[in-house]
Amino acid sequence: xxxxxxxxxxxxxxxxxxxxxxxxxxxxxxxxxxxxxxxxxxxxxxxxxxxxxxxxxxxxxxxxxxxxxxxxxxxxxxxxxxxxxxxxxxxxxxxxxxxxxxxxxxxxxxxxxxxxxxxxxxxxxxxxxxxxxxxxxxxxxxxxxxxxxxxxxxxxxxxxxxxxxxxxxxxxxxxxxxxxxxxxxxxxxxxxxxxxxxxxxxxxxxxxxxxxxxxxxxxxxxxxxxxxxxxxxxxxxxxxxxxxxxxxxxxxxxxxxxxxxxxxxxxxxxxxxxxxxxxxxxxxxxxxxxxxxxxxxxxxxxxxxxxxxxxxxxxxxxxxxxxxxxxxxxxxxxxxxxxxxxxxxxxxxxxxxxxxxxxxxxxxxxxxxxxxxxxxxxxxxxxxxxxxxxxxxxxxxxxxxxxxxxxxxxxxxxxxxxxxxxxxxxxxxxxx
RNA sequence: GCCCAGGUAGUAUAGUCCGGCCUAGUAUGCGGCGCUGUCACCGCUGCGACCCGGGUUCAAAUCCCGGCCUGGGCGCCA
Numbered sequence: 001x002x003x004x005x006x007x008x009x010x011x012x013x014x015x016x017x018x019x020x021x022x023x024x025x026x027x028x029x030x031x032x033x034x035x036x037x038x039x040x041x042x043x044x045x046x047x048x049x050x051x052x053x054x055x056x057x058x059x060x061x062x063x064x065x066x067x068x069x070x071x072x073x074x075x076x077x078x079x080x081x082x083x084x085x086x087x088x089x090x091x092x093x094x095x096x097x098x099x100x101x102x103x104x105x106x107x108x109x110x111x112x113x114x115x116x117x118x119x120x121x122x123x124x125x126x127x128x129x130x131x132x133x134x135x136x137x138x139x140x141x142x143x144x145x146x147x148x149x150x151x152x153x154x155x156x157x158x159x160x161x162x163x164x165x166x167x168x169x170x171x172x173x174x175x176x177x178x179x180x181x182x183x184x185x186x187x188x189x190x191x192x193x194x195x196x197x198x199x200x201x202x203x204x205x206x207x208x209x210x211x212x213x214x215x216x217x218x219x220x221x222x223x224x225x226x227x228x229x230x231x232x233x234x235x236x237x238x239x240x241x242x243x244x245x246x247x248x249x250x251x252x253x254x255x256x257x258x259x260x261x262x263x264x265x266x267x268x269x270x271x272x273x274x275x276x277x278x279x280x281x282x283x284x285x286x287x288x289x290x291x292x293x294x295x296x297x298x299x300x301x302x303x304x305x306x307x308x309x310x311x312x313x314x315x316x317x318x319x320x321x322x323x324x325x326x327x328x329x330x331x332x333x334x335x336x337x338x339x340x341x342x343x344x345x346x347x348x349x350x351x352x353x354x355x356x357x358x359x360x361x362x363x364x365x366x367x368x369x370x371x372x373x374x375x376x377x378x379x380x381x382x383x384x385x386x387x388x389x390x391x392x393x394x395x396x397x398x399x400x401x402x403x404x405x406x407x408x409x410x411x412x413x414x415x416x417x418x419x420x421x422x423x424x425x426x427x428x429x430x431x432x
Numbered sequence: 433g434c435c436c437a438g439g440u441a442g443u444a445u446a447g448u449c450c451g452g453c454c455u456a457g458u459a460u461g462c463g464g465c466g467c468u469g470u471c472a473c474c475g476c477u478g479c480g481a482c483c484c485g486g487g488u489u490c491a492a493a494u495c496c497c498g499g500c501c502u503g504g505g506c507g508c509c510a
Contacts, residue, residue, distance in 0.1 A: 036474090037467040057468080071461090087471055106462060107442035107480095115472060116444045116460045121502055177508085195510080218509050219433065225509070308506085333510035355509095376510095428502080 013048035052092040072104035138266035149258035164197035177217035190215035198235040202397040228425040235399035241361040282322040315352030334372040337361040359400020366390035
């Protein structure tokens with residue numbers, strides 16, 4: 001089978017009244033069969049939607065073939081379009097010819113029609129079949145659209161898309177746990193962020209963005225953590241934290257606006273009434289957050305990180321997107337610029353309890369960076385090449401990283417991050 | 433690494449507390465038969481399951497121990 005052979009193919013979503021009387025070819029999987037004895041209705045679905053095909057007893061050969069088709073087999077049907085009496089379809093196709101392209105052998109691991117909903121684990125183990133459920137497919141149509149929206153927003157602002165290495169040398173970056181991999185005679189690690197590279201690149205590319213997967217060997221087991229996740233990263237020269245916060249607002253709002261406009265059917269399948277957030281997003285300082293938490297009976301000292309429970313409380317008070325700014329310097333990584341001796345020029349973007357993005361003004365002076373690293377007790381040797389670039393004329397720059405999968409949770413309303421990833425990787429899942 | 437919950441036909445569930453009328457119920461699925469407008473088609477009929485190993489007991493899906501797997505949470509998350 002090839003495209004030439006399918007020249008007359010009409011996607012199910014294109015099957016409209018204008019085609020009445022015309023001969024068409026449909027290809028797709030069998031979603032449902034209703035055999036009434038002398039007439040058989042087959043509901044055929046493809047990536048675009050569904051259609052109803054009629055088989056009449058007069059066409060003996062194909063009628064008998066149709067009565068043997070199993071659900072979820074791939075079939076090719078040709079026939080004439082006519083008006084339909086079906087509840088939710090305007091037209092249908094009376095079959096003239098039927099070919100079983102690929103038989104689905106039962107039992108199947110789950111029922112994509114969703115009549116008996118399968119557990120997430122079962123679904124992920126049979127993902128390709130699971131995505132024949134239009135609701136689940138909708139999530140990934142939205143995902144693709146959201147990515148495209150973000151990319152075009154960056155390009156409009158003059159950003160250059162980059163790809164940084166995913167295999168990196170010694171885990172000098174510290175912090176979160178790295179995955180170790182054999183690298184010929186050496187040991188390498190999987191990158192957990194493009195941080196150092198994207199900063200370096202502002203020296204020449206000025207404004208850069210990257211949309212790629214990164215890896216964290218955290219032993220987290222929650223509904224919002226994964227070992228492999230998609231990160232949207234921005235870094236821009238001659239910008240400060242305020243500038244990149246505006247970029248972030250713009251990216252998020254454009255993305256949601258675009259999805260709301262172009263994915264109406266998909267959002268409807270998810271029962272989602274997607275509201276475009278208003279700019280500017282609310283901003284609270286870390287100190288304000290502590291005060292608010294104190295008023296709710298939670299005592300935290302300055303310098304303590306906000307725990308999930310705290311963010312949960314704050315999320316109830318601040319609905320939708322909001323920034324937490326002015327974090328204590330000690331809570332932020334070495335490359336974040338200080339505001340003074342205590343505070344940093346950084347921000348986190350929250351959506352309710354969920355942390356979506358974090359970023360800030362970066363340190364661009366080598367001596368400051370070296371001091372910060374030394375204060376943390378890090379061996380400068382591991383950062384030698386990175387630090388060197390800061391002696392070649394490093395422009396002041398700021399940036400952020402956003403968890404794309406988490407943004408998608410917000411857009412789709414999925415409560416488990418695994419639902420918005422095709423083949424999620426977590427601590428307990430390495431396959432399929 | 434820690435805590436909690438769970439594992440019953442292909443899928444999803446009831447039963448488990450308090451062992452015995454469980455010959456394991458229901459829905460959906462799958463097979464057969466009938467039916468010319470279905471649309472979660474319908475009617476009749478059949479098929480199919482107690483995660484694995486050990487223990488207690490006259491008797492284990494049910495209680496105990498170990499293992500494997502899953503879900504949720506904590507911690508962790510530059």
